[in-house]
Amino acid sequence: MPELAEPRRGRPGYDQAAVLDVAVAAFNEYGYDATSVAVLADRLGISKSAIYHHFASKEALLEMALDRALTSLEGVLAEADAAPGEQAAALSAADRLDRVLRGAVHVLVEDLPSVTLLLRVRGNTDVERRALARRRTFDREVTALLTEAREEGSLRSDIDARVVERLLFGMINSIVEWYRPGGPEDADRLADDVIAVALDGLRTSAPRVSPPPAP
Amino acid sequence: MPELAEPRRGRPGYDQAAVLDVAVAAFNEYGYDATSVAVLADRLGISKSAIYHHFASKEALLEMALDRALTSLEGVLAEADAAPGEQAAALSAADRLDRVLRGAVHVLVEDLPSVTLLLRVRGNTDVERRALARRRTFDREVTALLTEAREEGSLRSDIDARVVERLLFGMINSIVEWYRPGGPEDADRLADDVIAVALDGLRTSAPRVSPPPAP
DNA sequence: GTCTATACATTGATAGAC
DNA sequence: GTCTATCAATGTATAGAC
Secondary structure, eight states, rough: OTTTTTSSSSSSSHHHHHHHHHHHHHHHHHHTTTTOOHHHHHHTTOHHHHHHHHOHHHHHHHHHHHHHHHHHHHHHHHHHHHHHHHHOOOOOOHHHHHHHHHHHHHHHHTTTHHHHHTTOOOOHHHHHHHHHHHHHHHHHHHHHHHHHHHHHHHHHOSHHHHHHHHHHHHHHHGGGGOTTTTTTOOHHHHHHHHIIIIIIHHHISSOOOOOOOOO | OOOOOOOOSSSSOHHHHHHHHHHHHHHHHOOOOTOOHHHHHHTTTTTTHHHHHOOSSSHHHHHHHHHHHHHHHHHHHHHHHOSSSSSSOOHHHHHHHHHHHHHHHHHHHHHHHHHHHHOOOOOHHHHHHHHHHHHHHHHHHHHHHHHHHHTTBBBOOSSHHHHHHHHHHHHHHGGEEEOTTTOOOOHHHHHHHHHHHIOOSSOOSSOOOOOOOOO
């Protein structure tokens, strides 16, 4: 048996996945546009043209990373809908929402680099616009789930569902800005915190503090 | 009296502020790095060198925009602390927090372009790093305020205050991703929504939905 | 799978006239 | 305040040998 994690075969070189990992890390560090193929080559310790052996273009690197992130995210929705365990009994919208939110946090944490890249895409090229379109579809489906949960009576309905969806995922997505693996919070704990804030809010159930009585 | 909004005097040309506005809009559209001075010139209908008459460098444009956003944001904290109206009675931490959150939403909405730009800064250059440092200071002060509110008994204290601050401002900051002036939500309404979700959560006060009784 | 060498466009910025 | 002309540097990508 060959050693673990050996590149394709023979030779010292990289495979596509290894090049992509380094590229995504650099894209997140400097921004996609500010990252030249030359610095990728530097980081990999190979020449620029060696990179073009693995990928047709710089944008192809971006496309593959974005697809990875989107596929993971879309998987969360699919699993929440279709995995009520063994029986056919459908879950309540509230329970499916819970799964989606926790699942999204887990995807962010586990696919941190590619999701980070996805969340920074602005739509300048076709590749980016396609990625944004897939994100919008995801957001729409979550919004539909929120609406279901409201009709079920589980969620307050005094705020526009689209606004709620955006605030919710604004909160969740912002995790990529600060979360670093190995920190004190693991993904489960973080998901608990998100759910706690989003569903129950920060205010203590105790009555609000009033100004102290006049002296 | 000369007409309103007339450029400096004589000549058709732009002043610094007008150039900056166009630049910030373009930076947000394409990303700072992907925006060339040439496209700025195109949008302004002047030549590249005319831009360099107003600003020493492309980065100076960025710096001025970031400073504007940061100054506005810092003002929110200062006002929340120091503006209890006319009397010297200090506000509760909960009330100051309320002011800060609402104030932040208003700054986002009113200074949308420059704040958007600020929130996308990654720290590649000295200018960017200085901006990030000011942001961190702001975040630290909000965290301190959150801690005060917890000690006061107004907020739940089972979640790390730094995590709460990040989730809270993750939610608020994400507004720049979708809010467009003239939409159905104005800043006040939006601030109400943010406060509602953050403090009271999405769950209905009614008991949670349970599975329907067995048939 | 990697290399050197190179093509060729675009970049941020400057010089100096009007 | 704006222009034309120009610069050196850097950008993405390719050719062809090993």
